[in-house]
Amino acid sequence: ASSEPAEGKGAADIDSPAVAAEAVSLKTSEIKKPKTKYRVAYVHSKQLLEKANELIRIKGRAELVHSLISSVGLLQYLQVVSPRCATETDILGFHCPDYVAFLRDSGDVPDGKDSHDSDAESYGLSYDCPLQKGIFETCSLISGATIVAAETLINNAADVAINWYGGWHHAKRDSAAGFCYINDIVLGILKLREKFDRILYVDIDLHHGDGVEEAFCMTPKVMTVSFHKYMFGFFPGTGSVRDIGTGKGKYYSVNVPLLDGIRDAEFCAVFYSIMKLVREKFQPQVIVLQCGADTLSSDPNTSFNLTHLGISRCAGLMLSWNLPTMLLGGGGYNFPNTAKCWSFLTSLAAGKKLPLDIPEHEHLLAYGPDFEMSTTAGNRKDCNTKQYLADLVAKISRKPVLVLILCSDE
Ligand SMILES: O=C(CCc1ccccc1NC(=O)c1cccc(C(F)(F)F)c1)NO
Ligand SMILES: [Zn+2]
Numbered sequence: 172a173s174s175e176p177a178e179g180k181g182a183a184d185i186d187s188p189a190v191a192a193e194a195v196s197l198k199t200s201e202i203k204k205p206k207t208k209y210r211v212a213y214v215h216s217k218q219l220l221e222k223a224n225e226l227i228r229i230k231g232r233a234e235l236v237h238s239l240i241s242s243v244g245l246l247q248y249l250q251v252v253s254p255r256c257a258t259e260t261d262i263l264g265f266h267c268p269d270y271v272a273f274l275r276d277s278g279d280v281p282d283g284k285d286s287h288d289s290d291a292e293s294y295g296l297s298y299d300c301p302l303q304k305g306i307f308e309t310c311s312l313i314s315g316a317t318i319v320a321a322e323t324l325i326n327n328a329a330d331v332a333i334n335w336y337g338g339w340h341h342a343k344r345d346s347a348a349g350f351c352y353i354n355d356i357v358l359g360i361l362k363l364r365e366k367f368d369r370i371l372y373v374d375i376d377l378h379h380g381d382g383v384e385e386a387f388c389m390t391p392k393v394m395t396v397s398f399h400k401y402m403f404g405f406f407p408g409t410g411s412v413r414d415i416g417t418g419k420g421k422y423y424s425v426n427v428p429l430l431d432g433i434r435d436a437e438f439c440a441v442f443y444s445i446m447k448l449v450r451e452k453f454q455p456q457v458i459v460l461q462c463g464a465d466t467l468s469s470d471p472n473t474s475f476n477l478t479h480l481g482i483s484r485c486a487g488l489m490l491s492w493n494l495p496t497m498l499l500g501g502g503g504y505n506f507p508n509t510a511k512c513w514s515f516l517t518s519l520a521a522g523k524k525l526p527l528d529i530p531e532h533e534h535l536l537a538y539g540p541d542f543e544m545s546t547t548a549g550n551r552k553d554c555n556t557k558q559y560l561a562d563l564v565a566k567i568s569r570k571p572v573l574v575l576i577l578c579s580d581e
Contacts, residue, residue, distance in 0.1 A: 208522050209330040209490065210250065210331070211250065211331045211332075211333060211520045211521050212250045212331070212332040213249040213251050213517070214252050215253075215336075216253045222305070225305075227303055228350045229504070231506060232506040232509060232510070235509075235537060236335050236506075238532055239514045239532070240510075240517050242529075242532035245514070245518055245521055245523060249521060252319060252332075254312055254313075254315045254319050255318075257311045257353070257358060261314065261358055261362075262314065262358065264361050265361060265386060266353065267345040270294050270346060273290060273291075273296070274294070274296070274347070274352060274353075275307045277291065299350055300348065300350055310352045311353065313353070314337070314353045314354075316337055317356065317359035318355075318358055318359055318362050319334075320337070320359060321359040321360075324363065324497060325362070325365065325367075330495060330496070331495075331498065332495075332498070333498045333499075334497070335498075335499075335500040335513050337359070338356060338462070338501030338502075339354060339501070340374060340382050340383050340461055341354075341380075341381060348382065348407065349406060349407060351382060354383065357387075359497065360386075360387070360459060367495075369392060369394070369453060370459065371393075371459070372395045372461075373397075373446070373458065373489065374461040374463070375461065375462060376462075376463025376501040377472055378400070378407060378465070379399040379401070379407055379408075379426070380461060388416045388417055388423075388424050389417055389419060390419060390423065391420055393423070394424075394425065394453045395423070396425040397426055397427065398427040398429065399429065400474050401428030401429065402430060402431070412428055425567060427567065429563075431554045432475070432552050432553035433475050433477070434477065434481070435480055435548065438485075439481055441560055441564060443488060448567070448568050457495045458492070458496045460496065461500075461501045462486060462498055462499065462513065463501030464502065464503030464509040465501075465503050467503070468546070468547065468549040469505045469549075471504050472502075476548050476549055478548050479511055479545065482512055483512075483515050483519055486516050486520075487519055500513065507537045508546045511538075511545070511546055525544050529543065
């Protein structure tokens with residue numbers, strides 16, 4: 172809608188409450204709405220949804236996410252872009268030929284290779300990463316979606332490109348890991364490198380973005396920054412603050428290891444202070460943000476204590492830099508709350524407000540008993556003392572941070 176009040180309203184009309192209300196709402200909404208309006212590409216197709224929806228660990232999540240985004244009326248403000256299948260060449264840009272061949276062939280066998288056979292195990296295709304039917308085709312399409320998202324940014328067809336089906340950050344060049352088979356993020360970043368020189372990858376999933384960090388730990392062209400839970404015995408076990416990259420890539424891997432119970436205010440305070448440093452030092456030209464929602468208080472991992480607002484504030488900071496930005500999915504095992512969170516991020520990028528309640532739609536009942544769009548924090552103990560967080564920021568900025576002023580507002 173145009174932001175200019177309609178011209179030529181007779182005096183009489185202005186007095187009518189409807190017009191007056193419109194004038195007022197335009198005024199206030201103008202104040203609140205973010206200055207710049209982003210062109211948002213949303214990568215989606217019925218086929219991609221159907222395939223992603225069958226992934227064992229997140230069966231049914233893709234359907235909830237897309238149907239909520241659709242039912243809150245956001246699609247009209249997005250450019251819906253169809254994915255393509257990642258080609259063999261795309262995939263071999265990162266993954267090893269023997270792993271790709273094994274993954275492609277094993278997917279054909281109706282019940283998948285027996286996941287205990289030694290070959291499968293050597294490629295990580297066992298317990299955490301079961302070989303389900305059609306897994307190669309599904310992951311090729313998911314990866315192609317992330318590549319298409321990258322292409323919309325390269326062609327300047329959009330300012331923000333979203334692929335909630337992507338974000339599979341654990342996959343390694345020669346093996347599956349952590350339920351990730353093909354690392355769509357690495358493929359998307361390699362595509363972005365065809366145009367951009369300095370790429371910033373930020374990972375706010377509960378788990379360390381090890382696959383992406385490993386892929387780029389030797390290069391200064393891609394800075395990877397991961398905020399994650401880091402505690403003895405917690406998957407994947409990497410991502411210590413001392414892990415800073417190697418060779419030419421030294422100092423271009425940043426890790427922010429956190430403890431259970433962190434809440435929006437503290438997470439955002441740490442995020443803001445570290446990302447401010449990263450921006451000054453690295454001056455990125457494009458941002459890839461993995462928005463795994465397993466950090467929500469209601470996630471069955473019962474680890475962090477975030478709400479959709481904390482995650483949205485982090486994404487909001489990245490968007491405020493007005494750089495081409497890609498938003499990707501990832502973890503998130505409370506499906507309704509993951510859907511709410513990613514709907515909120517989509518609305519933030521599109522500069523559109525959301526209703527307070529879940530609209531009537533096919534999956535309404537999944538949002539009971541409150542049927543609200545918001546998610547809430549629990550009152551679990553925060554193991555991250557202010558001292559721990561201040562020391563962490565001091566180590567990363569390699570200068571004493573006397574007091575980390577924890578403020579919840581931007
Ligand atoms: O979310 C992930 C993968 C987490 C993972 C890696 C390896 C083995 C198991 C997991 N966990 C799950 O995929 C998972 C899925 C559903 C529910 C849970 C639970 F433990 F939180 F309940 C955990 N990476 O960002
Ligand atoms: Zn995760």
